[in-house]
């Protein structure tokens with residue numbers, strides 16, 4: 555894998571970090587490889603078994619913290635886990651209803667503007683989510699700059715939070731991020747009994763790394779080196795799964 559010359563490769567995480575951890579796991583790009591489209595991703599049996607064994611090993615101290623909505627995470631087969639969706643705006647415990655704000659009308663207006671922009675531009679994809687909306691340009695990277703300008707303009711006009719992602723611009727209500735999700739989950743329930751360890755790949759995971767560090771824990775950046783609050787790194791999804799697998803008895 556090519557590394558940016560400007561940022562040093564962080565060391566791999568020691569296995570001991572998992573002992574006593576409250577484990578916060580990003581989903582896309584961390585537990586599953588990036589796919590061409592949002593619905594090109596699945597949770598395979600191996601991954602599900604691994605997460606269940608880890609959760610049990612950690613006495614329930616495992617949460618998935620994603621930009622996806624809780625509903626989508628559940629549809630993907632992750633209902634058995636503590637979930638924080640839409641970049642920290644939604645929460646759900648297994649078997650319980652989702653705690654989330656109302657979908658604001660401004661998101662519908664932004665979604666309509668995204669559709670108007672994407673219309674007639676093959677490869678652009680509008681992802682409707684519970685309380686947010688994404689404009690994906692992985693299938694048409696030539697539109698990335700204009701998509702970003704549009705998203706920034708809509709964010710300013712409708713007082714929404716612009717969340718850049720991987721070949722993606724999302725708009726969502728403000729007031730939360732993955733860092734606030736870590737703080738919220740560390741203040742109640744099983745997660746409060748461990749040391750936070752946040753594993754993620756995307757820029758939206760930086761707030762999660764920062765919150766974990768502020769609470770005396772650690773972060774593991776997945777992928778290419780960059781400026782980060784994480785203290786350790788793993789190169790790719792396969793390395794994450796290998797690392798996690800070492801943390802549970804076979």
Ligand SMILES: O=P(O)(O)OC[C@H]1O[C@H](O[C@H]2O[C@H](CO)[C@@H](O)[C@H](O)[C@H]2O)[C@H](O)[C@@H](O)[C@@H]1O
Nearest residue numbers: 581582588589590591592620621622692720722
């Ligand atoms: O916080 P995450 O769990 O990492 O979710 C971030 C976004 O992930 C998804 O988009 C990304 O993954 C897609 C599938 O691999 C890929 O096609 C896309 O280019 C990526 O940006 C998801 O669709 C978003 O809703 C999440 O916010």
